[in-house]
Amino acid sequence: MLETYSAMAGQFFGLVSFLLCLVAFASKRDDRLMVLLIAANVAFALQFLLFGSWTAAALTVLVIARITLARRHPGSRAVMAAVLAASGVAAALTWQGWADLPAVVAMVLGTTGMFLFRGIPMRVLLGIAALAWLLSHALVGSVGGVLAESLVVITNIVTIWRLARIKRRSPQASDELVSAGSGPG
Numbered sequence: 001m002l003e004t005y006s007a008m009a010g011q012f013f014g015l016v017s018f019l020l021c022l023v024a025f026a027s028k029r030d031d032r033l034m035v036l037l038i039a040a041n042v043a044f045a046l047q048f049l050l051f052g053s054w055t056a057a058a059l060t061v062l063v064i065a066r067i068t069l070a071r072r073h074p075g076s077r078a079v080m081a082a083v084l085a086a087s088g089v090a091a092a093l094t095w096q097g098w099a100d101l102p103a104v105v106a107m108v109l110g111t112t113g114m115f116l117f118r119g120i121p122m123r124v125l126l127g128i129a130a131l132a133w134l135l136s137h138a139l140v141g142s143v144g145g146v147l148a149e150s151l152v153v154i155t156n157i158v159t160i161w162r163l164a165r166i167k168r169r170s171p172q173a174s175d176e177l178v179s180a181g182s183g184p185g
Helices: 002-026 030-051 054-072 077-094 098-116 119-140 143-169 171-180
Strands: none
Touching: 002 030, 002 119, 002 143, 030 054, 030 119, 030 143, 054 077, 054 098, 077 098, 098 119, 119 143
16 A cells, blocks of 8 residues: 555656646746756655655756756866766665666766756757656656656757757847846746
């Protein structure tokens, strides 16, 4: 009976993450994207804990720290290396099998994207990371997680297209939009 409640709670948190991710990746402002991603990842961490996926849960908690650190130290290779090292330690301590690999790949790609890039390049790496997270969610059986990552990928592609369109019209305005967090949406 406890497993049933745990699975239902895991599905619930997956669906909450789904809604938060949809709003986050629809944003053209990096700052808003990252704040919403923190909230979504809290729900994802709870979901993975409830499904017993310890590596994905630990890495998701580190994703929250990574987002915060990437906002405070953009472009810092030293901080990025520390996050990647902490991720390696967390993965080694919680590793249960090869089903944990997609979460590790997602963490590496997302960390690289958030620390080294902004705007379109960041979203491309986050989109590829979302594909790896999608596989991780599928392996634990999270309906909400699979839906969330699927829509993150689709919404991210649309947002990249929107940013590219803005950049074609006014290169300076698009750089200001994603870097300063100003502008619509």
